[in-house]
Amino acid sequence: KAGVTQTPRYLIKTRGQQVTLSCSPISGHRSVSWYQQTPGQGLQFLFEYFSETQRNKGNFPGRFSGRQFSNSRSEMNVSTLELGDSALYLCASSSYTRRYTDTQYFGPGTRLTVL
Amino acid sequence: AQSVAQPEDQVNVAEGNPLTVKCTYSVSGNPYLFWYVQYPNRGLQFLLKYITGDNLVKGSYGFEAEFNKSQTSFHLKKPSALVSDSALYFCAVRDRGLYNFNKFYFGSGTKLNVKP
Numbered sequence: 001k002a003g004v005t006q007t008p009r010y011l012i013k014t015r016g017q018q019v020t021l022s023c024s025p026i027s028g029h030r031s032v033s034w035y036q037q038t039p040g041q042g043l044q045f046l047f048e049y050f051s052e053t054q055r056n057k058g059n060f061p062g063r064f065s066g067r068q069f070s071n072s073r074s075e076m077n078v079s080t081l082e083l084g085d086s087a088l089y090l091c092a093s094s095s096y097t098r099r100y101t102d103t104q105y106f107g108p109g110t111r112l113t114v115l
Numbered sequence: 116a117q118s119v120a121q122p123e124d125q126v127n128v129a130e131g132n133p134l135t136v137k138c139t140y141s142v143s144g145n146p147y148l149f150w151y152v153q154y155p156n157r158g159l160q161f162l163l164k165y166i167t168g169d170n171l172v173k174g175s176y177g178f179e180a181e182f183n184k185s186q187t188s189f190h191l192k193k194p195s196a197l198v199s200d201s202a203l204y205f206c207a208v209r210d211r212g213l214y215n216f217n218k219f220y221f222g223s224g225t226k227l228n229v230k231p
Binding site: 004006031033035042043045048050055056058090092094096099100101102103104105106107108109111 | 147149151156157158159160161164166205209211214215216217218219220221222223224
């Protein structure tokens with residue numbers, strides 16, 4: 001099976017712009033979660049989508065949003081970019097069949113640099 | 116609230132020697148614990164998980180982890196380190212909420228350096 005894919009792998013934007021990142025989960029996986037990784041804050045949970053609905057949300061401002069499509073692919077959007085949004089954004093998918101025993105599998109990430 | 120701590124920012128070990136990367140957890144109820152590894156410019160790769168059962172969990176690439184409930188620890192181990200094991204290792208715990216179980220809490224990461 002193909003793994004989790006994320007596009008693009010690298011992005012450079014300037015402050016004030018907006019950006020959209022894409023994630024395709026492992027085939028058959030219905031849950032997609034997003035994480036932000038920075039040197040200072042480590043790995044932080046952004047949100048999770050299942051069946052096109054946001055299930056959970058972390059402590060991020062409303063500039064961070066996402067959605068999920070009927071084929072389970074997910075996008076996240078960051079509006080009005082700030083320098084502090086520079087990070088590696090990781091997407092993870094899981095099957096949502098065994099819940100607490102499911103494993104989350106991560107994609108390679110999108111490296112966002114805000115200038 | 117769930118949390119994990121990795122007390123060591125960096126671990127140095129010689130190739131062929133055993134390695135241990137430490138993780139302690141704080142959860143309400145039974146924990147669901149995971150180890151992931153991250154190579155430079157890559158995402159996280161799943162190594163192993165503890166759900167229930169045997170306290171010694173075997174995972175990928177010869178890694179194993181020992182769950183110790185009394186010490187609230189979940190240390191990652193390997194009997195003989197390889198230079199290629201050099202990477203960043205993350206311990207994680209899953210949220211136990213009814214609809215929050217795909218929210219993971221990660222430790223700060225431990226950089227493992229294996230010297231030839």
